[in-house]
Structures are given as structure tokens and as C-alpha cells.
Amino acid sequence: xxxxxxxxxVGFRTLxxxxxxxxxxxxxxxxxPPMITNVLYFAVFGIVLGGRIDRIAGxxxxxxxxxxxxxxxxxxxxFENASFSIFHGRxxxxxxxxxxxxxxxxSMVLAYIAAxxxxxxxxxxxxxxxxxxxxxxxxxxxxxxxPGYLVAFGLVITVLFASFGVVGGLWARDFDYxxxxxxFIIRPLVFFGGVFYxxxxxxxxxxxxxxxxxxxxxxxxxxxxxxxxxDIDPNLxxxxxxxxxxxxxxxxxxxxxxxxxLVD
Amino acid sequence: MAPPAIHTRDLVKxxxxxxxxxxxxxxxxxxxxxxxxxxxxxGKTTFINVxxxxxxxxxxxxTVFGHDVExxxxxxxxxxxxxxxxxxxxxxxxxxxxLEHKAGYxxxxxxxxxxxxxxxxxxxxxxxxxxxRFDWLSGGMKRRFMLAxxxxxxxxxxxxxxxxxxxxxxxxHDLWEIINRMNDAGTTILLTTHYIExxxxxxxxxxxxxxxxxxxxASPGDLMDRGTDTITLGLRNPPAxxxxxxxxxxxDVSLTDGRLLVTAARGSAxxxxxxxxxxxxxxxxxxxxxxxxxxxxxxxxxxxxERAGGRxxxxxxxxxxxxxxxxxGDAGTDVEVSx
Numbered sequence: 381x382x383x384x385x386x387x388x389x390v391g392f393r394t395l396x397x398x399x400x401x402x403x404x405x406x407x408x409x410x411x412x413p414p415m416i417t418n419v420l421y422f423a424v425f426g427i428v429l430g431g432r433i434d435r436i437a438g439x440x441x442x443x444x445x446x447x448x449x450x451x452x453x454x455x456x457x458x459f460e461n462a463s464f465s466i467f468h469g470r471x472x473x474x475x476x477x478x479x480x481x482x483x484x485x486x487s488m489v490l491a492y493i494a495a496x497x498x499x500x501x502x503x504x505x506x507x508x509x510x511x512x513x514x515x516x517x518x519x520x521x522x523x524x525x526x527p528g529y530l531v532a533f534g535l536v537i538t539v540l541f542a543s544f545g546v547v548g549g550l551w552a553r554d555f556d557y558x559x560x561x562x563x564f565i566i567r568p569l570v571f572f573g574g575v576f577y578x579x580x581x582x583x584x585x586x587x588x589x590x591x592x593x594x595x596x597x598x599x600x601x602x603x604x605x606x607x608x609x610x611d612i613d614p615n616l617x618x619x620x621x622x623x624x625x626x627x628x629x630x631x632x633x634x635x636x637x638x639x640x641x642l643v644d
Numbered sequence: 645m646a647p648p649a650i651h652t653r654d655l656v657k658x659x660x661x662x663x664x665x666x667x668x669x670x671x672x673x674x675x676x677x678x679x680x681x682x683x684x685x686x687g688k689t690t691f692i693n694v695x696x697x698x699x700x701x702x703x704x705x706x707t708v709f710g711h712d713v714e715x716x717x718x719x720x721x722x723x724x725x726x727x728x729x730x731x732x733x734x735x736x737x738x739x740x741x742x743l744e745h746k747a748g749y750x751x752x753x754x755x756x757x758x759x760x761x762x763x764x765x766x767x768x769x770x771x772x773x774x775x776x777r778f779d780w781l782s783g784g785m786k787r788r789f790m791l792a793x794x795x796x797x798x799x800x801x802x803x804x805x806x807x808x809x810x811x812x813x814x815x816x817h818d819l820w821e822i823i824n825r826m827n828d829a830g831t832t833i834l835l836t837t838h839y840i841e842x843x844x845x846x847x848x849x850x851x852x853x854x855x856x857x858x859x860x861x862a863s864p865g866d867l868m869d870r871g872t873d874t875i876t877l878g879l880r881n882p883p884a885x886x887x888x889x890x891x892x893x894x895x896d897v898s899l900t901d902g903r904l905l906v907t908a909a910r911g912s913a914x915x916x917x918x919x920x921x922x923x924x925x926x927x928x929x930x931x932x933x934x935x936x937x938x939x940x941x942x943x944x945x946x947x948x949x950e951r952a953g954g955r956x957x958x959x960x961x962x963x964x965x966x967x968x969x970x971x972x973g974d975a976g977t978d979v980e981v982s983x
Contacts, residue, residue: 389751390753391751393748394744394754395748398734402736472732473730474732474733474734476698476732477746477793478749479697479698480696480697480721481722481750482718482721482722482749482750643697643698643700644659644693644699644700
């Protein structure tokens with residue numbers, strides 16, 4: 381009987397594949413928009429305005445903002461994918477195909493999170509690629525200072541936001557909820573999370589207040605991976621973010637088990 | 645002894661402002677073709693959704709092949725193939741892939757899932773549409789696809805919620821044939837339908853439910869026996885007033901256009917005695933026509949009397965619960981439960 385299969389068995393792999401194919405087959409809807417947006421970011425902030433901004437921590441402005449833009453794109457897409465896919469499935473009720481199957485709740489949650497985190501990572505790679513093209517054309521190509529940290533932070537932040545996306549997809553009662561979450565919660569946190577500036581330029585109490593924003597640790601950690609420069613101890617950031625991600629994944633599983641937003 | 649395919653006891657589902665199931669107890673044995681009849685809002689779909697995990701019960705027990713639908717949800721769901729009334733199909737993928745996914749969720753490896761998807765599409769006759777997305781299928785093809793999706797995991801229990809709603813006669817007969825073949829091969833079938841004829845033709849037993857309760861469980865034939873048949877007799881010299889008939893089971897005798905109309909339970913069994921009695925009274929019977937009570941009439945009578953009884957009890961007791969109007973069920977059927 382298939383139910384004896386493991387959490388990561390055929391059922392999990394099928395749902396994971398379905399979730400990945402959903403966005404891979406629609407690159408114009410999923411990968412092209414962040415590519416174009418980031419071409420604009422790099423062109424305007426990096427080239428047009430960046431030339432008039434002093435170096436930050438010894439880095440040209442376009443180099444400094446690259447990690448932040450990668451984080452912004454990666455987590456937005458991880459969040460959006462999970463929230464949209466789950467909400468759309470609820471809205472049209474085809475999520476019942478998975479819900480009425482012998483998939484365990486943990487398998488379902490892990491499949492949604494893994495597929496969404498992968499989309500975030502792919503978008504992050506695309507944005508990094510756009511950035512490297514701009515850097516190569518205008519300044520000089522840069523390498524990755526701490527690849528291990530970059531991979532670790534990339535994984536943990538996309539998993540974290542994919543997990544938040546699952547909560548959002550279960551909570552949403554309407555398509556407007558998805559827009560609200562992205563525009564009014566995630567974007568402000570990211571923009572005040574040190575994507576476009578170093579925390580050192582902030583006066584007190586704003587610098588200390590910024591440390592309450594989890595985005596600060598994420599941007600700082602990815603920046604450390606790319607540039608080898610961080611305002612905060614990257615190991616501490618990684619530990620806190622990993623703990624948070626584990627907690628939100630556990631919350632997702634609990635919500636699925638309770639049937640929150642899924643069953644009557 | 646093999647556990648029943650479906651067993652529920654005192655199943656209750658309460659929403660904020662409405663109670664959909666009020667202590668519904670049902671047992672469907674393995675291999676049965678079981679019909680669930682009831683008017684709109686009777687709780688049929690809620691009952692099904694409790695079994696597949698789309699509705700969380702408020703109280704009571706529900707098992708599928710002995711597996712508790714909440715505690716052993718994976719085993720219970722693995723046994724079920726569901727064709728719901730509403731079209732809840734993944735619109736992102738061609739229908740063949742939708743079936744492959746559904747099979748995969750049931751733990752069936754990719755190559756086997758592809759084979760089963762093709763087989764299911766061929767069974768329902770839409771294999772040539774395999775690369776089409778659901779939205780582009782005609783209404784009849786959509787109904788066929790719903791059945792294919794229920795079949796693809798090769799379930800032991802096939803649950804069909806109004807499978808022939810809104811389809812033409814030809815397709816309805818096609819679907820009946822497929823479902824019958826499944827049942828002949830040993831698959832237990834739970835069918836809800838508004839088409840009484842469908843239940844009459846297909847089901848071994850039917851449960852009539854109304855307002856979240858079971859009114860009766862019996863075979864369609866037994867239920868029809870409980871209705872009143874109408875016997876119409878032509879008389880060579882019809883009298884001016886209806887003759888007296890002293891036979892058990894006769895509920896009414898009347899004359900219309902010179903023909904004698906006798907209504908009676910189990911009318912066909914009564915005909916020889918009726919003719920003999922009329923003969924003894926000097927009436928020569930020229931022809932006889934028997935119109936059997938339809939399941940539909942029995943159904944309407946039962947749900948009507950149930951509702952009338954419900955209203956009476958509610959006004960007397962000030963609460964919703966009441967005893968059953970039915971007279972009890974046959975083997976495997978619990979006595980109606982009131983709350």
C-alpha cells in the first residue's frame with residue numbers, strides 16, 4: 381500500500397514535480413518579471429544614481445545593493461509561489477486532489493515549501509546573473525567571497541518565506557489578500573531591511589529598531605556570502621533564521637493537520 | 645470477518661449556523677452498490693466529504709474498510725476514489741497529467757501512473773483528448789473525466805456524487821455500464837443521485853436521508869413494496885358505485901370512467917384474490933393493469949412524512965432531535981439514531 385511510503389516517497393515527489401512544473405512551464409509569468417524589474421533596479425539605482433553615491437563599507441553602490449536585490453527577489457518569489465499555489469488550489473478546489481489522497485500532511489507541506497523555495501533560489505540566481513552582467517559591463521566582475529554561507533543563507537531564507545507563503549495561502553480569503561501581504565508586509569520589511577543602505581548610516585534609535593526586522597539578518601547574511609562583509613555575526617543570523625524557518629515549517633504542518641483554510 | 649467498506653455511527657456535523665448531519669449511522673458492506681438518496685441539503689455531500697477528509701466531523705465515528713477517517717486518514721483515503729459533483733480539477737495541466745499526478749499522490753510510480761492514466765481515459769472514452777486541459781472539454785467529457793480521475797488509483801471504494809448530473813441519456817447509460825463493471829469486479833460503490841431511476845436500476849440497497857438523518861435503508865424493491873400500487877380493472881357491466889372489496893392491504897376503491905381503481909400495498913400479489921372476489925360478486929373482469937409504486941413516490945412520501953414529523957416534534961420538544969419515521973433497516977443497518 382502506498383501509505384507505507386516515506387514522507388519523501390512517490391506522493392511527495394509527485395506533488396513536488398507538479399508544483400515545479402507549474403511555474404517552470406510559465407516563464408513569462410514567473411521568471412521574466414523579476415528579470416525585467418531587476419534590470420531596471422540595476423540600471424537606475426546601480427548605474428544612474430549609484431554613480432553619485434559614495435562607496436559603502438568600501439564597495440561601489442551597485443555592488444553593495446546586489447545581495448539585497450537577490451534577497452528581495454528570492455524571498456518575494458518563494459512567498460508568492462507558495463501563497464498563490466495554495467490559495468489558487470483552494471479557490472478552484474483542485475487542492476482536493478492532494479487533500480483526498482493518502483499523502484501525509486508533512487509530505488504535502490514539504491512539497492509546497494521545497495518547490496517554492498526552489499523558485500526563490502532560481503529567481504535569486506537570475507537576479508545575481510543580471511547583476512554580474514551589469515557589473516562586468518560597467519565596473520568589474522566580482523566573485524563570491526563566501527560560497528558556503530551564500531548557499532546556506534539562500535536556502536534558509538527561501539525556505540522561511542516559502543513557509544510564510546504557505547500560511548498566507550491558507551489564510552487568504554480572496555486574491556486581494558495575496559496582494560496585501562506582498563505589498564504591505566514583505567516589501568516594506570525588505571526596503572527597511574538594509575537592501576539599499578548600510579545600517580551604519582542610520583541614527584539611533586532607528587539602527588536598533590532595524591535589528592528587530594528579520595530582513596536585516598537575511599540581507600546581511602547574503603551580503604556576507606557575496607562580499608565577505610557583514611554588520612552582524614553571520615553565524616548568529618544563520619542560527620536565528622534556521623530556528624525561525626523550522627518553527628514556521630512546523631506551524632505549516634500543524635495548520636494542514638488542523639485543516640485550517642482547507643476543510644469545513 | 646471483513647470490515648464494512650463504510651461504517652458510521654452517530655455522525656454529527658455542525659456548522660456555525662446549521663447542522664448538516666444529525667447522528668447519521670450507516671453501514672455499507674464490501675462489494676455493495678449502495679445508493680444515497682435525499683433532497684437537496686439532506687447532508688449527502690457532507691457525509692461523503694467526512695469520509696474523504698474534506699469535512700471534519702463534529703462527533704461520531706466514521707471508518708472506511710476499518711480505518712478511522714481521521715486517525716488512519718492515509719489508509720482510508722488510499723482506498724477511496726471520489727468523483728465529486730463539482731468540477732474541482734487542476735486546470736494548469738492537460739488531463740492526462742492530472743491523472744498521472746492523482747495516481748502519484750496515491751504512491752503509484754511514474755511509469756505505472758502513465759499507464760493507468762491512459763487506461764482510465766480509454767475506459768471513459770476520452771483518450772483522444774489526453775493532451776487537452778480540462779477547461780477545453782465539453783460538459784459530457786468533463787463528467788467522463790471526473791469518473792476517470794476517481795478510477796485512476798484503482799480504488800476499493802468508488803464514491804460518486806451525482807455522477808450523471810446534467811448529462812444526456814446516452815452518456816448516462818455509458819457511465820452506468822462502467823460503474824456496473826467496476827462493481828462486478830468487486831469495487832464497492834457509494835452513489836448519490838437525484839435520479840431515482842438510477843438508484844432503482846443500479847443499487848443493491850439505498851439509504852434515504854433527509855435533514856442529516858437516515859430515514860430508511862432497504863433494497864429498491866423492498867422500498868417499492870412499501871408504496872401503494874394502483875390496480876385498474878375493466879368490468880363488463882360496471883356498477884354505479886364502487887363495490888366493496890374485503891382484502892387486506894387495500895387502501896382505496898373507486899370508479900373512474902367505468903373502470904375500477906384499487907390502490908393497495910403489494911398490488912401485484914393481490915390481483916388473483918381481487919379478481920376472484922369480484923367474480924364472486926358477479927362482476928366480470930375484462931382486463932387488468934397494474935401500476936407499481938415508483939421508488940420516487942416512496943422517496944417523496946418518506947421525506948415528506950419525515951419533515952412533517954420533524955416539525956411536529958420540534959414544536960413539541962423545542963429541539964431538533966427526533967425519532968426516526970422509518971421502520972428500521974435490514975442487515976448491516978443500525979436503527980435510526982436521534983439526538
